[in-house]
Amino acid sequence: MNEQTTVQAIKAKAKYSHFLGCVMPTKMPWAESAIMKTLPRLGVDIEYLTKSTCCPRAGVWISVDKRVWLTLASYNLLQAEQAGRDVMVSCNGCYVTLYEANKVLNEDPKALEEVNHYLAAAGKHFDANIRVRHLLEVLYEDVGIDRIRREARKLPIKVAIHPGCHMRIFQDGHLVKYFTELNEALVDEVVPYGLERMCCGLQANLADREFATYDRAKRKFDAIKEQNVDALVLVCSGCYDQFERAIATLRKKDGYNFDVPVIHLAELLAISYGLKPDDFGMRYMRTAPVDKLIEKLEIKSK
Secondary structure, eight states, rough: OOOHHHHHHHEEHHHHHHHEETTHHHHOOOHHHHHHHHHHGTTEEEEOSSSOOOOOOOOHHHHHHHHHHHHHHHHHHHHHTTTTOEEEEEEEHOOOOOOOOHHHHOOOOOHHHHHHHHHGGOOOOOOOOOOOEEEEHIIIIIIIIHHHHHHSSOEEEEEEEEEOOGGOTTTTHHHHHHHHHHHHHEEEEOOOOTTTTTTTTTTTTTOOIIIIIIIIIIHHHHHHHHOSSEEEEEEOOOHHHHHHHHHHHHHHHHOOOSOEEEEEEHHHHHTTOOOGGGGGGTTSSSSSSSHHHHHHHHHHOO
């Protein structure tokens, strides 16, 4: 199958609405831009999911009011359903909410009926006839990991990876496998540091911020610094937010400097497929600067 046929096959499979969530457009605009500029190059039919709200976070809202959680999640899903598209999510936390809510509403007719009762007040109705897909699934399955291995320019850097807790939603672990293999396809080396499975600490912030900062984020930072890597790669906006706040807190309180840039997988993908860092704003809004990383990529690419 040639490249043109591959692109046509991808377009025939699915059309996606990209759910951004809350953090990405406000704190990670470079990740948003990298995704929206790179996926069309790979033949993926992608557009923004408009009129969306917070996902909302399952770990908080299910324990507060499951009806609110399901109703808000279904409101987001129906925006894509009405557009005749599936949902693609590029954040682990948002993915868990939308995937699980969609699963509940597909398997529980009473829950779907109750949700539609609330949606009717806004003149809306959800049929639960939609798929929720992770960015990793779109890349690994739709585009194809073999195609990415064959086409992507291997970046001359070493990285550590942070899958995040919510990436382990499935017992078969396929999202972690996809994340690891995609990183391996895009960079020279994925360096193990022993704490890949440890939580970033985001949820722990609700109970004990000191624990979340020192016993979770900083422990990971210490282990990663020992490996002399060029970047820490993730795909979860919540984890990114936690790490950036922890970096700022540790720097201010203790003079602790974690200078390894925290980046989204989509940034590596974008550069591997020909975009320049400034094409998607990679330099901006960073607590740990990316200047050295960008310099290394630009020098080696000349």
